[in-house]
Amino acid sequence: MNRKYTDDSLALHTDLYEINMVQSYWEDGIHNKRAVFEVFFRKMPFGHGYAVFAGLEKVIDYLRNFKFTESDLAYLREIGYPEDFLTYLKTVRFTGTLRSVVEGEIVFGNEPLIRVEAPLAEAQLIETALLNIVNYQTLIATKASRIKQVVGDEPVAEFGTRRAQEMDAAIWGARAAVIGGCDSTSNVRAGKLFGIPVSGTLAHSMVQVYHDEYTAFHKYASTHKNCIFLVDTYDTLKSGVPNAIRVAKELGDQIRFVGIRIDSGDLAYLSKKARKMLDEAGFPEAKIFASNDLDEHTIINLKAQGAQVDSWGVGTKLITAFDQPALGAVYKLVAIEEDGKLIDTIKISGNPEKVTTPGLKKVYRIINKQNGKSEGDYITLDWENPQEEEPLKMFHPVHTFISKYVTNFEAVDLHKNIFVDGKLVYELPTIKEIQNYVKKNLDLLWDEYKRILNPTLYPVDLSQACWDNKMANIEKVRQKVAKLKY
Numbered sequence: 001m002n003r004k005y006t007d008d009s010l011a012l013h014t015d016l017y018e019i020n021m022v023q024s025y026w027e028d029g030i031h032n033k034r035a036v037f038e039v040f041f042r043k044m045p046f047g048h049g050y051a052v053f054a055g056l057e058k059v060i061d062y063l064r065n066f067k068f069t070e071s072d073l074a075y076l077r078e079i080g081y082p083e084d085f086l087t088y089l090k091t092v093r094f095t096g097t098l099r100s101v102v103e104g105e106i107v108f109g110n111e112p113l114i115r116v117e118a119p120l121a122e123a124q125l126i127e128t129a130l131l132n133i134v135n136y137q138t139l140i141a142t143k144a145s146r147i148k149q150v151v152g153d154e155p156v157a158e159f160g161t162r163r164a165q166e167m168d169a170a171i172w173g174a175r176a177a178v179i180g181g182c183d184s185t186s187n188v189r190a191g192k193l194f195g196i197p198v199s200g201t202l203a204h205s206m207v208q209v210y211h212d213e214y215t216a217f218h219k220y221a222s223t224h225k226n227c228i229f230l231v232d233t234y235d236t237l238k239s240g241v242p243n244a245i246r247v248a249k250e251l252g253d254q255i256r257f258v259g260i261r262i263d264s265g266d267l268a269y270l271s272k273k274a275r276k277m278l279d280e281a282g283f284p285e286a287k288i289f290a291s292n293d294l295d296e297h298t299i300i301n302l303k304a305q306g307a308q309v310d311s312w313g314v315g316t317k318l319i320t321a322f323d324q325p326a327l328g329a330v331y332k333l334v335a336i337e338e339d340g341k342l343i344d345t346i347k348i349s350g351n352p353e354k355v356t357t358p359g360l361k362k363v364y365r366i367i368n369k370q371n372g373k374s375e376g377d378y379i380t381l382d383w384e385n386p387q388e389e390e391p392l393k394m395f396h397p398v399h400t401f402i403s404k405y406v407t408n409f410e411a412v413d414l415h416k417n418i419f420v421d422g423k424l425v426y427e428l429p430t431i432k433e434i435q436n437y438v439k440k441n442l443d444l445l446w447d448e449y450k451r452i453l454n455p456t457l458y459p460v461d462l463s464q465a466c467w468d469n470k471m472a473n474i475e476k477v478r479q480k481v482a483k484l485k486y
């Protein structure tokens, strides 16, 4: 490789306009004003009833190491930035406070997932990377959770690396898939980096190398104790399954015949026939693994057809978020310092759903103590404490007549302090802990929110104070615009 600059930092993993805006702020002397931005998405991915948040570990890593290196500065110099601005950029680190929902949190549209309070320049420079990370990982974790919803307790292996949108996506996608509910990944590097269980069978090429299944299975079994034989290279029922049975019988206790994998053809029909053959041959414990372009839709169909599948391998459609390639999370300014005080800001849109909600906010999950289920999420201004309100009025933020009163509840603040004044104060959980957290959180939701087709809309409401503040800000902008004379 003969590149002019070494790839030794992620500070330039940003859109040019962020640097240009920061240059203007710096020239104007406002780059250190406090600014507050929030990350949120509007539309539920895949039409799912909930999303699974992922990406925080990478966000933390990115922010801890945030700095412009000599090669970054040399490149910026080359493309025309002035020396005094570069001298300033050299000093920039992340010194802000970041509050966020944790990985594995069940989240919904229009609620703040991450809140960044930092000097304006810093908060601006990190926008692109934060969105890049959270958009992808949350999307994949959510897709995996959809798949897990239809699979139930059977194991799901993530097989997507070869079809992922490049290497980083494979690695972080594998991790996100495991957060969402996959039990293992085929990506060995992801196993090494994140402590995720790895799993695998064998490919058609190995059968082709030995020209017949019998020899290939024997060779595999002579080096590996646990054997899952791939049975669809030539003819699943006439050749693959009989050869798997023959080798398993011949080797007896010398191997652990875990089962067979079917990777083409009619998976319902073939799995039922194969099940019968394995049972009749005395292998009722042998498992049937299925793969081939699977997703939640094919799996639900296969189950409806009575497919005898015990374990699922899911690749392309999971790792590429095949039916919805982007989450669409945004990063919006909600407050900015003026005369030493934070002032709320708003972005108006003709589309009511795109009008931002001004001010520093918190998001609470309102859990009914009687049944242990969530009543909805409740967004408040920073200073509010919904726990002190009894009964708590929850109302739809657009169709405000839809409302309910909740009593006997626990209001759980979903945001944790991750960085305080640039210092990391959060201890990262293990992947196993994150997976358990997802399961525990999903128990809070009624099944109606969890079905994969037309789920009931989960309430994400604004507190009265938050709603009033939004209306007041809209009115303020309206009056300002009305006074303009152009």
Ligand SMILES: Nc1ncnc2c1ncn2[C@@H]1O[C@H](COP(=O)(O)OP(=O)(O)OP(=O)(O)O)[C@@H](O)[C@H]1O
Pocket: 263, 264, 265, 266, 267, 268, 269, 291, 292, 293, 294, 298, 301, 302, 305
């Ligand atoms: N019984 C079934 N009901 C619904 N979908 C199925 C069933 N069996 C398999 N499928 C799905 O149908 C698709 C079939 O893919 P494809 O047309 O590539 O056929 P194939 O059998 O894999 O052929 P090839 O040998 O070329 O791989 C896959 O997505 C697979 O998961």
Ligand SMILES: O=P(O)(O)OC[C@H]1O[C@H](OP(=O)(O)OP(=O)(O)O)[C@H](O)[C@@H]1O
Pocket: 159, 160, 162, 163, 202, 203, 204, 205, 263, 291, 292, 293, 294, 313, 314, 315, 316, 317
């Ligand atoms: O279908 P996916 O959900 O994407 O799962 C991954 C696929 O990758 C492999 O196929 P491939 O044809 O690449 O290699 P093989 O010869 O090992 O089957 C495997 O057999 C699966 O079909």
Ligand SMILES: O=C(O)c1cccnc1
Pocket: 159, 160, 186, 199, 200, 201, 202, 261, 291, 313, 315
């Ligand atoms: O181990 C497997 O069976 C596997 C791994 C990656 C992709 N497809 C299948």
